[in-house]
Amino acid sequence: MFNVLRQQARAPLRRAYATQGYVPPAAANNIGQSMIPRFKPRPVSPTFYTGLPSYFENVNTLESAITTSRNILQNLQLLPLPKFARDALPESTPVWKGKDELGFQVETKLTTARYRRLVGLLTQLEEFRKIADTAGCVEVAESIGDVTVLFQRENRDAVLAGGKKKPVQFDKYGRTYTIGRRKESSARVWMIPVQGKSQKPAAAAASSVPSVQAPLPPAAEVNESQNEATSPDLTPFLSPKPLAKTEEPTEVTATNIIINNVPLIKYFPHSLDRERIMRPFRLAGLVGAYNVFAIARGGGTTGQSGAVALGVAKGIVAHAPEVQPLLKKAKLLRRDPRAVERKKTGRRKARKAFTWVRR
């Protein structure tokens, strides 16, 4: 009732403009096409009258999507979430398109502020999608996901997997290929488990899991299986009892290391370099378990031996992953970042200064 009164009160203030012009019939005969008023077509979107129609169209779409999904989630009592629930949500990993790509999509050259606004809206939408997905509202999550996926990169999985280290591959003979670097040197290292005479050589289609030769006297194994809680029985190592006649002596294999087609002893005349390469084997207790072939390039003896040692350590971890914490603790898996310091202007060398003169 009050509405009607209001309209009547407003009526005399309204002016009626003629939107359609009155043309007398006689005058209509000689009118050219240009005289006939054309009606402006209604623009598709109200953003037509803005400076960046496509951009604002997208912004409006996203904002309406946010509003809709917020309402839905509120109806489903999923919003507002308590803190513990919010903390328990899984981490979201959206990979939004870059500024240029997104700008191409919205047909506008995006400034940083506008890009950030878009990404902000998308992040909010992704948040709602995550909540719906975690709550189990599949349809809601999917519908929101249909919107957000338009704004994500196509190589999303590749980008997410980019930062992680690739696992070391084994070839058909059970060899690993690792690379080590130190100073200016780099070494490519191939490692293969040593096969004793008792073992048959690996077939061409063998599995990629190699066997580790760990020489242990038979008595130690029996003891260890019985007393797992107590420390391992070391008496077989300290004073080995003579083997029974039926027992075969344990076959001991040696680690052969060849670098640039030259045996280790010839390639590194200094014992320090040889010991550096042997150190990962000694710490892991796997001396004699693997043969090493390495190609080292660049740098000098220390650099090349350090590079080979790193490659060897990585190879050992690939073959025997249980050793990884031990080698990590010993800093053998760390690429030594130390390199020659550059010469600076005003100094003779990196640190050495010119002779100081009083005047």
Add this chain to the structure above:
Amino acid sequence: MLSLASRSLPAGSALASASRNGTVQSVQVRGYAAPKGPAKIQKQGFVNKGKKKKFIQTVDPNKMKRIPAFKPLTANQLKSEIFHEDVKTELQLPVFRPDALTESNALAKVMEFPTQSNLINRFGVPKNLNIEYRILSKSCAVVRDITLTALDKLDAASASSSKDNRVVLTGSSGCGKSVVLLQAAEYCAGRGWIVMYVPRVHHTVDSSTAYIYDSRTRTYLQPRFSWQVLRRFLDVNTTLLQDLKTTKEFPVERKAPVQAGSPLTDLINVGLQDGSLAPSVLSSLMTELSRQKTYPVLLALDNFQALYTRTTRYRDPKFEAIKPYHLSVPRLFLEYASGKKTFARGAVVGALSEGRADFVTPLELCEALGLPFPRPAGPYVRRVPEIVDYSQGLQKLAVPEKLSIDEAASLFDVWNTDKALHSLPDDDLFMSKYSEASGNARAFVWKGLLATLTS
């Protein structure tokens, strides 16, 4: 008077108590002479001293424990073997006898060289082995696969002429060629061969021994070296040489000649009495030995490649370098090594020495033995025809680059028993040093075990 004094003294003073007791002790109690009370401890840590700060850290003398005087332990208390340096352990090893050298008995075992043969004492050994045998309590060597191969070859050679049995031991530096040669010489001595072992053949060409031109033979004689060879040869092979007789008369200047049919020891003694005759005696001796068939003869030469050098260190009066085949002793060895002169029964065995820079294995010898030559040597590189001639017909016997694990373990055991290791003798040390050495014998022992101080 005393009572007055006791009243005037402070109550707790020593003198007061002493006087009360009736005894007077001369202990001063006043001022600077008073006994010091408990020491005052200064404030510790950083203390302001004017503008600067001084760090004070003093030990509280009250808290200091009285450290008793150290006294040396008696000999009975010093039970650990670390204190018993004078006690020398001797290795207990099987003896390197020909009858003990079967594959099951001897392979990968360290055997000591018998002292009865006198070979090492009289002929000597190469320099690096000399150092080793000074450190070890016994002269010993590990019996390897290659040793048994070489000994089998020598057994086969004992019946045939040395022309067919001229063998050269080859292999990389430190793989064990000299040791195999020494084992071969010891084996032959044990088997009743006549052995001439020259451990340092390079001394004949490095101008370390006297030389004199002889116009009759038109070569340079080396009297001192020849005399040494005769001396040592006689000492080692006396019994066998007494059985053998000369076949030709040996003329001696201004003395009675050595008649045909006299023992070879007489011939040698002539050379020993007059050093200038030694080269010709040596030459005649070798001729006599090559004719006889009673005993096989072994000519064992270490550092063999020195004989084939293009120029020796000797100079002629024109200061041109003298060739090895123009010196008496190298010429003699070259002739037997090349087969120009042969023993009716016996062998010539040489061992190369690869680690030397002064006498590298020459191109002609490498080609004769089928060894790789490190420098480019196409058809336009000159090969000296005489040296090519002297290196014809030499057989190669390659010594393996690596010790087997068992052989290395035996060596490790020997050095450990002789208390030569500075590190804990566990399997980690053994395996790591063996792998670092890539199985090379010298590198394993000298650069690995004896050069390490690991925990």
